[in-house]
Amino acid sequence: MQGSHDIRNTGVLASRMAGGIILLVVTVLWFSAGFSLLKVMREARLLMTLLAIVWGCGVLLGLFLSARSLVRSLPMAWQRRIVPFVFVGPAVLVMGWYLFLPIVRTFYLSFFDRMGSGFVGLSNYLYIFTDRTMRIAFANNLIWLVVGTGLVVFFGLVVALLADRMPFERTAKTLIFLPMSISFVGAGVIWRFVYAYQPPGSPQYGVLNALVVALGGEPQNWIVLRPWNTFFLIVILVWLYTGFAMVIFSAALKGIPKELREAAHIDGAGEFVTTVKILIPCIKGTIVSVSTTIILVTLKIFDIVYTMTNGLYGSEVLASQQYKQMFKFLHYGRGSAIAVVIFLAVIPIIWYNLRQFGRREVFK
Known part of the structure; x- marks a missing residue:
């Protein structure tokens, strides 16, 4: 009896597994057929779009059902081990395909010539650190990093401290945070009208x-x-990100116990001393987190420079030089090398942020 029962269970598991495999094969065939059809239908744009939506949803549903069927056909002990890989694995593979492979490709191209065909060793990196325009870009990025980060953190902290004491706190914070809803390109267009210039004697429409x-x-x-x-x-960056810093600092300040402030006032400390000696040390970790976030933004800054000056008049930054090397001069080797330099400059900041988050048990 026990043997026949085991055979029956084995047959059920085998049939479920076969069903899951068949469903997976059908899904793959459906994917291939839909892709082939989309390649043919280049004229009917609307129909192609609708078909792509329906076909894509069907493929996702088929993959989910086939994966679930395959997992359920396995013994319970195996299911617990395999489920995370089955359902998270595809997302990890897609992320790896679109993130990891481009990074490897960029590193590879940085050692080749203009068209990526002839190996040139470290010549592209030698150009980056010796060319006059690149030295200007490095200097400007350093100015963005120091001045931009410092001003955003300073004004964000000051506004957070003052706004918390205002009777119309919500309105003030909303107005200050509003520029965050504008893209860098949109902000550049707005500030072009602020800095607009006409010769003397002509009407000035620049604010x-x-x-x-x-x-x-x-x-x-x-x-x-x-x-x-x-x-x-840099003023444009400060205008955009002061609201972001203000919100983060305001939330951190509200988390400080009121007893600390009251004790300081009882001891005779004024507002300035209370702020410097108590409030700021209590939110030191938040200040560091906001600072590193803004540093990441300044290291990759591009949109504002491209919109306002296109890197002219000595305003070049690394990202604008990368864009020009890649898409204007068509020198993929140098463009890739600049991208690698930016990537390597960003990694320590990201590592530091993750380390700080780990200490605060953010990921636990």
């Missing part, structure tokens, strides 16, 4: 020059003035 002329001064072509144009571009 800044209109104020200068109204006060009796001469209009200035702000984005051409070296080296101050880099600082004028």
